[in-house]
Amino acid sequence: MSENFPSECSRPNDPDLHRPLLGQDESASVNLSERLCVDDMLQKFCGEFGRWQLRHFVLTSMAWALEAFHTMVVIFADREPAWRCTSGGTAGCSAAAKSVCELEPGSWEWIGGGGSSTVAEFGLVCGQKYKVGLVQALFFGGCMIGAGVFGHLSDSKLGRKGSLMVVCILNAIFGCLTALSPDYYTYALFRLLTGFSTGGVGLCAFVLATEPVGPTKRGIAGMSTFYFFSAGIAVLSGVAYIFRSWRALYVASSIPSILFLVIILPFVSESPRWCLIRGKTKRAMKIMRQIAKSNGNDIPDGVTLALDEEASETPDKYTDRASDKTELESKEAVTGSLVDVLRSPLTRIRLFLAVGINFLCSIVYYGLSLNAVNLGTNLYLNVLLNAVAEMPAYLLTALLLDKYGRKPLAIGTQWFSGAFCIAGALLKGYGIWKTIRMVCGVLGIFGMAGTYNLLFIYTIELFPTVVRNAALGCATQAAQMGAILVPFIVVLGDGIPFLVFGVCGALGGFLAFYLPETLNRPLYDTMAGMEDGETDRAGSCSI
Template sequence: MMRNTSAGFGHLSDSKLGRKGSLTAVCILNAIFGCLTSLAPNYVTYLLLRFLTGFSTGGVGLCAFVLATEPVGPSKRGIAGMSTFYNFSGGIALLSGIAYVFPTWRALYVASSIPSVLFLVLVIPFISESPRWYLVHGRTNKAMKIMRTIAKSNGHHLLDGVTIALDDEANDTSSGNQSWKSATVEKETISGSVIDVVQSPITRIRLFLALGINFTCSVVYYGLSLNVVNLGTNLYLTVLVNVVAEMPAFAITAVLLDRFGRKPLAIGTKWFSAMFCFMGSMMGNVGIWKVTRVCSGILGIFGMAGTYNLLFIYTPELFPTVVRNVALGCAIQAAQIGAILEPFVVVLGGGFPFMAFGVCGLIGGMVAYYLPETLNKPLYDTMTGLEEGEIA
């Protein structure tokens, strides 16, 4: 119901709690509020608990994705990031089955809260904090410990002289020791807030563009999913088909991501989806035209699913570690605003929703044109590192 809290959890993730700490907190809150919703005695209590559930849910994907991809190098970051979205779509597919098995809303809320509990027990204890977060907070020893663990799991080991440091601290040595440069030392105090993002001209422009492209993407992605109620088909089956249509988009995008780059793919997938949305707006809702409209919606979901998940990889690469989560949180918040507006578009029915989705896809592709390419670029850790990297 209310998920526009991603920027808040992004700030906590960048500052005090870290990636793992924030993920743990949101999973606990999500499980508690989700289960309490099933016990709501009246509508007002239900609304309050749904608000609190949305408050916690808004930070789950944000914290999990950044934690999963920050330790990954540039050559594998795209594939690693896209692979995480199979779990997202798989969860939606599973939810359609759970909703069919548990038709009462109270039972459904309990069933949908169980995965958060399982994640806390079976996954969280076995994952590590992001070494980049440790680095920018001066906890180099813990960062190096994680890096050694990662190297060992890959069948390698780090030499004794190898260190992890910010660029101005990383000096070339002549005795065989090596320094791993990740970014420049921050000259100013960074708190990991939205204010830090907008104070820098580079990140400010990138943030505004990211907000625009994520907003338009969300309008199409969630809109096409909600618009199944206007197609006159079986609700459970149509939701399942839409989810299945997303999965090939992940694989294709993952393959093309490192070949063509983030920017061309973002533009291409948005315009691909827009084309079929425009096509759907011109079709009727009877006979062969109804089938064509349904197919247009599925292909629209296919294209926008590629964009939506690509943005989770693209957006974090645009910002340094010190503000990465809060910037991604703002982008997700813009996306959720788009999702909130969707019911007002879908309720109009007819060909208008498809037309609106097509316009948003077209505009979103135009906005993406002004973003920089990040393919094979390093993930900078500080504002100064990003600025100097742009100059270089």
């Protein structure tokens, strides 16, 4: 990077750079005083988190509640209801039996009827119990595929907003069709398809909500997106309490996706960063001017957006490019894929670490959530308490994020969660110990919720815009792969799940040691811009 320029992304206002040559038509000249990357323009002229960003952030982040509905609905839809002896079958029924598998057929009945859950209606008990874990694994398998597909589409043709619209449409369709499933296999198919669309909701909403936010506010904003996910779980517990039929519950949990499409999404803007890397400079500048105007600011004439690698060009090259106004206003799209991430040594190791940490954290987070069925207390209350326990974790992590950095928090929160999970594995599952184990579970999810939230903001800062959603999609795929294993861990019962969760938390903390700190680092646009920026940073640190 040339030492003549004080900013990493901006260029000084030097009229000599843009003065037309002798004899050249004045009207044909381009009066560009400054070329800025998105972060610099937000900081200098638009505002990092003003009225526009707040409104856009809240509206976009509401999609996280939709993901919570479609992900956690199985806790209630696939639960095993309570049972009771029938009046005519007391001879073959004993209330002291631990399971209906010990009773004679016809001597007992489900409380709430056969339509209260899929377990009751499809007979998923005794030798068929594995099918409950299988359908949950299929859902997360669909999420893994969908995260990769929509991660790529949101970086390329569809964009962030377009991808979010598609996944919400699919979620509404598949969710309602699930309620019409005539048998278990149709039900499993629709859960797989719902997982496919759900896999793209969170990552598209997160990136779309945080990319227009300035660098010093992005960390807190990113951490705040998960409040909407936890709130969605809390609301779902209330909805499930009202709609006790699993079919009615699936319809009730799918309707919000339709409402989001019709009422919320029309007021959401596309990401200016995506517009910029796709060569839609005019559209990106229009959005930036809207941000500035809504925040009570103004972008001066002659100031325009540039990719970080273009903003760091030498003066001579910049002057040559400035002579072509058409090129500046509509450039070819800059593309990237996971192949580019793997080809670069800088991003390759980051991707491997992000994948490993997301995989381990997902096992702990989803495991502790689904393990509520093993705690032997009120299911609706347990789910509500777990959701509420996550919220203080988000607040605490957000407050500490910009003070201590991403890396120390990623290590500390995972070890905190792992320690309480291991403690829970050492406790008995009855009497007072059962209550203490429940507390360990709540504290475990408290720590891992902070990690899971932190990983999103950490991951988008580790990769440039051109491959950001693809990399985040890959990390999300790893998380879903870990979630696939969770149902089979949970069915082991007793203290084994807690032990597995504790070990995963400890290993995730060790992997985080090898990630770089991204606090106060710019959000790069291209692979070349990131490599140049990190090279300059390494050179500065070595001096």
